[in-house]
Amino acid sequence: MPNHGLGMSAQRPTVIQAQACMGTADSALMSEAIALLEARYEVRRHEVAAAARLEDGRVVTGIHVEASQGRASICAESGVASAAVAVGLRVVSLVAVVRRPDGTDHLIEPCGVCAELLAEMWPSARVWAGKAGDPAAVTAEELLPYRHQRIGRLTTPFKEDPA
Numbered sequence: 001m002p003n004h005g006l007g008m009s010a011q012r013p014t015v016i017q018a019q020a021c022m023g024t025a026d027s028a029l030m031s032e033a034i035a036l037l038e039a040r041y042e043v044r045r046h047e048v049a050a051a052a053r054l055e056d057g058r059v060v061t062g063i064h065v066e067a068s069q070g071r072a073s074i075c076a077e078s079g080v081a082s083a084a085v086a087v088g089l090r091v092v093s094l095v096a097v098v099r100r101p102d103g104t105d106h107l108i109e110p111c112g113v114c115a116e117l118l119a120e121m122w123p124s125a126r127v128w129a130g131k132a133g134d135p136a137a138v139t140a141e142e143l144l145p146y147r148h149q150r151i152g153r154l155t156t157p158f159k160e161d162p163a
């Protein structure tokens with residue numbers, strides 16, 4: 001049962017809890033996202049940062065850009081997707097971190113829009129998600145099992161995902 005007495009930040013794994021569940025490489029990704037928040041965090045404007053490891057091992061990052069018109073906002077994960085495509089390499093692993101106004105950092109999973117984008121682009125990419133202190137790595141494809149797919153458009157993943 002949801003505990004409505006807890007804020008979302010209380011229910012999300014802290015970065016310490018999340019990093020304890022991750023291997024070295026994904027833990028390092030999380031540290032990259034935290035470093036980006038250190039540099040660019042602004043309450044209500046830039047609260048989420050994401051980092052992805054590409055197939056050659058390099059890391060790209062993205063940061064959430066909030067707009068006064070909600071739908072114009074850009075998620076950190078979408079920023080990462082754009083950065084990966086700009087490099088021209090496949091995403092292997094992705095981690096995102098939300099910083100709350102109290103200064104605590106937590107693992108956060110992609111929203112539905114980003115999950116759909118990631119699943120289309122890199123269905124086998126490992127994406128970290130968090131529920132009630134229980135971090136889990138799932139494939140991008142598993143994030144939205146019943147995601148909408150338009151037949152006839154973008155039917156192949158980015159560069160034929162080999163997995």
Ligand SMILES: [Zn+2]
Nearest residue numbers: 075111113114
């Ligand atoms: Zn999103």
